[in-house]
Amino acid sequence: MRFKIHLLIAAVLIASIVIFAWMYRLGPFPPTPSELLENAQGLLSQNRDQAALDSLNTLIKKNPKYAQAYRERSFAYGKLEKYDEALADSHAAIALDPKFALAYCTRAAIYILVKRYQDALADSDKAIALDPKLADPYGMRALVYERLENYDKDVEECNKAIALEPKVMRYYLFRATALRHLKKYQEALQDCNKALSLTSKQSGPFIERGFIYLRLGEFHKAVEDYTAAIKLNPQSPQGYLLRADAYRDLGQYQKQIDDLTLAVQISPQLAKVYEQRGHAYYQLGQLQNALADCSKAIGLNANSLCALCTTAASYEDLGLYDKAIPFRTKISSIDAESQFNWVNLGRDYLMLEKISQADSAWYQADRFATPSERRSSSLCNPMVVLHHYSKHSPKYNIDQQLKSKSVVLPFHYDDQNHICVPARVNDHALELMLDTGCNHSELWKQAMPQIGKLENVPLRGATANGTGYSYGSFTARSIQLDTVTLPTVSMAVNDGLVGHKSLSGFLGGNILENFIVTVDYLNKKVILSSSLKPSGLNPIIILPMRVRDHKPYCSVTLDDRIVVSALLDTGGPFNISPDSLLKPIQTEFIFKGHIAGPWIGRLDSNHVRLKSIKLGKSNFDAPYFDVYSAEQAPSMASEIVLGDHFFRRFKTVTFDYPGRQVIFEPK
Numbered sequence: 066m067r068f069k070i071h072l073l074i075a076a077v078l079i080a081s082i083v084i085f086a087w088m089y090r091l092g093p094f095p096p097t098p099s100e101l102l103e104n105a106q107g108l109l110s111q112n113r114d115q116a117a118l119d120s121l122n123t124l125i126k127k128n129p130k131y132a133q134a135y136r137e138r139s140f141a142y143g144k145l146e147k148y149d150e151a152l153a154d155s156h157a158a159i160a161l162d163p164k165f166a167l168a169y170c171t172r173a174a175i176y177i178l179v180k181r182y183q184d185a186l187a188d189s190d191k192a193i194a195l196d197p198k199l200a201d202p203y204g205m206r207a208l209v210y211e212r213l214e215n216y217d218k219d220v221e222e223c224n225k226a227i228a229l230e231p232k233v234m235r236y237y238l239f240r241a242t243a244l245r246h247l248k249k250y251q252e253a254l255q256d257c258n259k260a261l262s263l264t265s266k267q268s269g270p271f272i273e274r275g276f277i278y279l280r281l282g283e284f285h286k287a288v289e290d291y292t293a294a295i296k297l298n299p300q301s302p303q304g305y306l307l308r309a310d311a312y313r314d315l316g317q318y319q320k321q322i323d324d325l326t327l328a329v330q331i332s333p334q335l336a337k338v339y340e341q342r343g344h345a346y347y348q349l350g351q352l353q354n355a356l357a358d359c360s361k362a363i364g365l366n367a368n369s370l371c372a373l374c375t376t377a378a379s380y381e382d383l384g385l386y387d388k389a390i391p392f393r394t395k396i397s398s399i400d401a402e403s404q405f406n407w408v409n410l411g412r413d414y415l416m417l418e419k420i421s422q423a424d425s426a427w428y429q430a431d432r433f434a435t436p437s438e439r440r441s442s443s444l445c446n447p448m449v450v451l452h453h454y455s456k457h458s459p460k461y462n463i464d465q466q467l468k469s470k471s472v473v474l475p476f477h478y479d480d481q482n483h484i485c486v487p488a489r490v491n492d493h494a495l496e497l498m499l500d501t502g503c504n505h506s507e508l509w510k511q512a513m514p515q516i517g518k519l520e521n522v523p524l525r526g527a528t529a530n531g532t533g534y535s536y537g538s539f540t541a542r543s544i545q546l547d548t549v550t551l552p553t554v555s556m557a558v559n560d561g562l563v564g565h566k567s568l569s570g571f572l573g574g575n576i577l578e579n580f581i582v583t584v585d586y587l588n589k590k591v592i593l594s595s596s597l598k599p600s601g602l603n604p605i606i607i608l609p610m611r612v613r614d615h616k617p618y619c620s621v622t623l624d625d626r627i628v629v630s631a632l633l634d635t636g637g638p639f640n641i642s643p644d645s646l647l648k649p650i651q652t653e654f655i656f657k658g659h660i661a662g663p664w665i666g667r668l669d670s671n672h673v674r675l676k677s678i679k680l681g682k683s684n685f686d687a688p689y690f691d692v693y694s695a696e697q698a699p700s701m702a703s704e705i706v707l708g709d710h711f712f713r714r715f716k717t718v719t720f721d722y723p724g725r726q727v728i729f730e731p732k
Contacts, residue, residue: 139171242273257277271294272290318348386413491543581594605731
């Protein structure tokens with residue numbers, strides 16, 4: 066977001082420079098120099114910057130002591146981001162005319178662009194001393210304070226500029242930006258509206274008002290304003306970048322990608338566009354597209370944290386930990402205090418059985434972690450005591466226990482259609498839900514009195530619809546699943562399904578991913594193994610499986626028209642989808658009902674049946690979907706969820722986490 070704000074400020078500064086060029090022309094001039102100067106000013110206002118520079122070069126060659134020409138050429142260099150040349154020309158203009166107040170304003174603007182803020186303040190003060198009635202030095206001071214995040218002083222300087230020039234749009238725009246940072250959104254909106262009343266032909270006020278609407282959560286209004294900005298300035302990537310953000314916040318990921326593609330066409334050398342589109346592809350599970358875009362972004366900016374993180378995460382989803390490690394290592398050299406990155410680097414080493422390297426990475430994670438981050442890291446790696454050297458990984462120890470026989474857990478359905486399996490937690494017999502769709506494992510508060518005590522570290526989470534909630538955690542001495550014992554397991558503690566009479570929690574992906582998990586629907590048993598057994602006579606369907614944040618995904622085709630990423634969720638009784646992913650199939654949805662749960666919150670929904678769903682080359686009559694509004698839960702709108710209702714069509718479903726494949730065996 067800071068990048069886009071600075072892009073906006075740079076655009077406003079450059080626009081201001083062009084306006085000053087027209088407002089404060091010197092004259093009279095000899096005919097030829099005057100014509101050249103006015104021609105250059107016109108070219109700058111039309112964004113024909115190189116042509117303007119050529120004209121000014123000719124003018125200065127003929128008139129080497131013409132201060133205004135150097136100032137104008139400083140504008141041109143500034144627009145072309147040639148800041149050394151821009152400063153040299155501003156110096157020359159001031160040397161030729163030390164009382165030229167506007168030349169100090171111009172140099173202040175360039176100083177802001179190169180982050181020499183104290184120099185910019187000094188030049189603004191000099192301009193005020195030379196011409197106390199000139200408003201622009203106060204505008205320059207306001208922009209310096211905006212960059213220094215001193216928004217109260219920013220507003221004060223804008224007030225002074227507006228008092229001198231109450232009909233100049235840009236000062237209201239500057240003040241709106243400061244007020245937005247101060248979270249005075251209604252006042253900021255008033256300033257944007259005032260700016261638009263003064264001129265509706267510049268994109269700046271629409272872009273700033275779009276920022277404010279994003280802060281207020283009014284994403285549709287933000288889209289409208291960014292669309293207006295694009296119409297006024299269709300060759301700038303900024304409007305497309307910002308509208309893409311608004312579409313993302315609405316859960317409209319394909320529209321986000323479409324806008325970023327337009328931005329790429331305009332600015333193919335802008336790394337930010339590729340890294341954002343790469344992350345959008347990642348959200349949709351299109352990992353090869355994500356990797357391709359991030360590679361371009363890194364080629365343009367080797368220190369692009371967003372692209373480096375997305376690349377590492379993509380390889381981790383694919384189980385290619387050796388390829389993820391160089392990118393995690395690069396991130397640690399740029400952001401050495403990123404606890405999240407150190408934890409993931411340690412996990413990558415752990416998955417490769419490089420235990421000492423994993424321990425070193427987790428030592429760094431522990432150094433920079435807050436208490437809540439430390440507990441969250443333990444929940445993501447539930448059988449690891451961070452920064453405690455162990456000879457082998459948890460998976461290795463589990464595989465050793467599974468050498469003699471696989472774990473077989475009988476299951477039954479409760480009255481809400483959840484798969485219930487037996488387990489012993491701290492030697493207490495419990496029933497836990499089999500939940501591949503959740504990234505962590507959990508016990509519910511109602512079971513805690515007999516099991517153990519909560520850790521004294523409160524944690525915060527949010528449901529899919531953005532509602533915050535508090536939860537806790539504890540570390541079980543052991544969890545026993547048939548003949549396999551899992552030692553020292555961190556689990557979350559939550560309200561869960563309050564009042565549920567049989568279930569006490571669930572086994573989530575962070576434990577299940579250490580196994581090959583087969584759900585035998587015909588014989589009602591769950592098999593946990595370390596190797597695949599030969600299939601029977603039935604034909605099987607094998608699909609590549611991604612594992613993101615400990616949860617399994619695959620790609621499916623709906624109605625032979627759209628390919629979507631599907632979360633494979635044994636803990637979800639039914640199938641759900643955001644309306645945004647189904648728009649190519651069905652354009653309108655009327656939400657007459659609702660769906661609700663502890664982790665999705667309450668969402669408006671509609672019951673919809675599609676024509677078909679294709680797994681690989683095999684087509685099936687499609688199940689019903691509960692379709693919800695993507696706007697209500699944008700964080701989960703990049704995927705559909707296939708629940709247990711769909712899996713029951715098959716004799717068995719096998720989640721081969723180590724092999725990154727899911728196997729469906731039809732009945």
